[in-house]
Amino acid sequence: MAKKSTSKPVGKKSAGAEKALWRRWLRWTLWGVPITGGAAFFALGIIFWGGFNTAMEATNTMTFCISCHEMESTVYQEYKKTIHYQNRTGVRATCSDCHVPKEWVHKVVRKVEATRELYHKALGSISTPEKFEAKRLDLAKNVWRVMKATDSRECRNCHTIDSMNPEFQRPRARKQHKSAMEVGQTCIDCHKGIAHKNVRDLMPEDELEALEKPNPRFAFSPLPQIFLDGMKRVEAKEAAEEAKKLAEYAESEADVKARIKAAVDSAVAAASVGKAAASSPASGAPAPQKASGAGPAWDNVKVSNVTLFYPGQSSFEWVQTGKDHGGARAFLKGGDRCVTCHLKEVKDMGAKIVSGEKLEPTPIPGKRAYIDVKVQATYDADNLYLRFRWKNKKHIPVPFVEGGKMDPKNQVKLAIMIAENGEGDEPKVELVTRAGCWAACHIDSRYMPQQPKPEDMAKFPEVTKRLVLEDGGITKYIKSSRTKVEIQGRRGKTRGGWNNLKSDEELDELLKLGSYLDLYRYNSGEDAENGHVAASRTMKDKLEFSAQGKLTGNMWEVTMSRPLKSDTPGDIPIEPGKLYTVGFAIHDDYTDARFHHVSLEYWLGLDNPEAEINVVKQ
Numbered sequence: 064m065a066k067k068s069t070s071k072p073v074g075k076k077s078a079g080a081e082k083a084l085w086r087r088w089l090r091w092t093l094w095g096v097p098i099t100g101g102a103a104f105f106a107l108g109i110i111f112w113g114g115f116n117t118a119m120e121a122t123n124t125m126t127f128c129i130s131c132h133e134m135e136s137t138v139y140q141e142y143k144k145t146i147h148y149q150n151r152t153g154v155r156a157t158c159s160d161c162h163v164p165k166e167w168v169h170k171v172v173r174k175v176e177a178t179r180e181l182y183h184k185a186l187g188s189i190s191t192p193e194k195f196e197a198k199r200l201d202l203a204k205n206v207w208r209v210m211k212a213t214d215s216r217e218c219r220n221c222h223t224i225d226s227m228n229p230e231f232q233r234p235r236a237r238k239q240h241k242s243a244m245e246v247g248q249t250c251i252d253c254h255k256g257i258a259h260k261n262v263r264d265l266m267p268e269d270e271l272e273a274l275e276k277p278n279p280r281f282a283f284s285p286l287p288q289i290f291l292d293g294m295k296r297v298e299a300k301e302a303a304e305e306a307k308k309l310a311e312y313a314e315s316e317a318d319v320k321a322r323i324k325a326a327v328d329s330a331v332a333a334a335s336v337g338k339a340a341a342s343s344p345a346s347g348a349p350a351p352q353k354a355s356g357a358g359p360a361w362d363n364v365k366v367s368n369v370t371l372f373y374p375g376q377s378s379f380e381w382v383q384t385g386k387d388h389g390g391a392r393a394f395l396k397g398g399d400r401c402v403t404c405h406l407k408e409v410k411d412m413g414a415k416i417v418s419g420e421k422l423e424p425t426p427i428p429g430k431r432a433y434i435d436v437k438v439q440a441t442y443d444a445d446n447l448y449l450r451f452r453w454k455n456k457k458h459i460p461v462p463f464v465e466g467g468k469m470d471p472k473n474q475v476k477l478a479i480m481i482a483e484n485g486e487g488d489e490p491k492v493e494l495v496t497r498a499g500c501w502a503a504c505h506i507d508s509r510y511m512p513q514q515p516k517p518e519d520m521a522k523f524p525e526v527t528k529r530l531v532l533e534d535g536g537i538t539k540y541i542k543s544s545r546t547k548v549e550i551q552g553r554r555g556k557t558r559g560g561w562n563n564l565k566s567d568e569e570l571d572e573l574l575k576l577g578s579y580l581d582l583y584r585y586n587s588g589e590d591a592e593n594g595h596v597a598a599s600r601t602m603k604d605k606l607e608f609s610a611q612g613k614l615t616g617n618m619w620e621v622t623m624s625r626p627l628k629s630d631t632p633g634d635i636p637i638e639p640g641k642l643y644t645v646g647f648a649i650h651d652d653y654t655d656a657r658f659h660h661v662s663l664e665y666w667l668g669l670d671n672p673e674a675e676i677n678v679v680k681q
Contacts, residue, residue: 119174123159133189141259148258161217161258162206169216200262204274207251211274214281215250222250225287230297235390235404237294242393244290247282248275253389264386268551271385275392301407312366312437358624359448359681364439367676371649371660372413372433375422378506379542380558382498384551400497401663402675409433409663427658429459434649434660440678442627442669447637447678449623451477451647455614458652468653475612476650476659477621478584480596481635483577484642484666491577493542499664500646502541503580503596505548507559509536510657515561523562530564531599533656537561538600543578544570570598574632581635585610585621593625595633606634639669645676 121127129135142148147156164170189195189202210217224244229237239253252275255263263271377388382401385391393399405412413433419426439450460467470476482495482502495502507513514536520527531538540561542548548560564570573579580596591610594602606629612621629636637643647662668674 119170122174123163125157125159128158131184133184133195137192137195138259145258156221156258160220164213164216165220166216169213199260200265203255203259203262204266207255207274210251211249211278214278218250218254224250225283225290227290229290229293230300234407237297238399238404239390239393241286241290241294242397242399244283244286246277246397247279248277249281252277266386268384268386268553272392275385308368309366312368359441359443359450361439361441361450363681364441364450365677365679367438367440369436369438369647369662369665370409370433371436371647371662372409373417373423373430374413374504374657374659374661375416376424376506376511376657377416377422377501378504378508378511379494379498379501380506380548380550380552381422382501394497398497401499401501402665405663413660425463427459427461430652430658431456431660434651436647436649436662438647438676440667440676441681442637442678443681445626445628446624447627449479451619451621451623453619453649455617455619456652461654461658469655469658470650470653472588473586473650474614474653475587475619475621476584477610477612478582478648479623480646480648481581481583481637481667482579482644483635484644490644492580495541495580495664496644496666497664499644500648500661503539503600504657505537505540505559505561507537507557507561508539508657509534513557513559526562526564529567529598530561531601533600539580539596540599541578541580541597543573544598564598573597577635579633579635581633583608583610583623583625585612585623587612587614591623593634597633601633604633605631637669640671641668642671642674643667 129139147161149155163173183189187194189198224240227240229240232240243249243252255261266274381387383391383395388394390399390404393404394401410433416422417426417430417432434453437452441448458467461469480500480503483491484496485491490496492502505511507515517535520535542560544565545560545563546565547563549556549558552558574597578597582592582594582596582600582602584592584594584602586592591608592602593604593606593608594600595604606625608623608625610621610623612619625634627637635643643666644664645667646664648659650659665675666673667676667678669678670680671677
């Protein structure tokens, strides 16, 4: 009988060994963590993390963002017209660049918040263009508030204010960026509507002011040295360019005068002594002055280049209202003057306004956007002298006036406004030192947006009979002549204050205090006028004033003179040691009312280097 084998089958033995090894391997740990479990979780983590991030990035694409018709048919169409979509460098910012932070934690939070949009998608809250427009302001405010709270974190996905080079920015931009760093403003305070339809002007003024209030936490202290170095370089460059322009102008003037002198000398040499003595002055000679003395030697007087631009319907109220004027905060809170931001961009401003793009509901096709004027000022023991020269332009008929000429008698009118700056921070006329002519230009004057209708004016007969009206409308006035001037029109109030006239006694006191704007005007077809602006514009002041003008070839030249001293109401005495704010206006091409060109405010003084127009004595 054969013996039974006691050995186990080879296959079973091998399987048992594997099971033992597997059991032993399951019991292996690394720092107390089972290796098998850790490996499994690691693999699952890679799969989850990769899938999660893939999904995150997939929802960060423009294709995904505009897959809903609510976005594709509205904000996407607006975005395609902006610089963020197409520009000269070919760099495109997509939806996520502006609406999703780069930092991972903030990105996840934003994605969680975005799930609310799925809820409103299901409800159809903005499923039609009409529904979207009804909620557009609320949607925009939600984004603005978040960006304000985070110091415009999404803007800083691409931009940082401290790395900007002011050498490549316009004067106003670099000034505002410097101010923003100093006081703590952030990108979204100024750049609302940069990629979509701008609805900033629909916000109530008080809400807008609170939203755009600077946050000291965002301020830079000190300012980045790289930015300050750039400011120094660009300011030096601009100063050199201005000096070059003045030198070229002086050289050109000298050449013209030399040719005129040569022609005059030749004519004198050819004429007899008797005839020369009896002849009238040469046509190139300056117009005679009525004031005492021989008149100034203009060849020795410094020339200032002043650009007058077309202002449209901008007004005293407009300048101070944030939703109208982006620089209102800098003007009111920061104490900036108009020239601080706008001096070097007035030509661009004029072009935008005269085209009807902004502030002009009735544009005149072909009207020039600005006028470059050469201004000279000097004085002697008795008088102040001024000379203005600018190029004429071919007549452009006004389409909404019969005959195309608003003032057929006067091809040109040139006016100068003068106000005493006063002591310290309190000018004689409110805001005149910073706003110039706009201190008297109100939103309820004739041809302006809030011009009162005849039936509205008829409700205030006691007021209208005390005002000087023109064509039945309100003229210029200063704020201190009214008991109340509504600036921003909050809660539906009518802006302006033409009907809130102070008493005659109070108005007389303003004249005694020097709280008015002195006004002088040359008219090419009528007598020169002297007046002032307080309760309204009156042109019947008594101070001796002389103005002559002529058009020679293609160049207008107007000279003015007035006594330095004055004791008559409405005429400001010009004294050494004081500063005065002046503004210039030209009605060219037979225009009238607000259809003129005006300058920003300039400070004038007698032998005062601090003045932008330093009047040097002869």
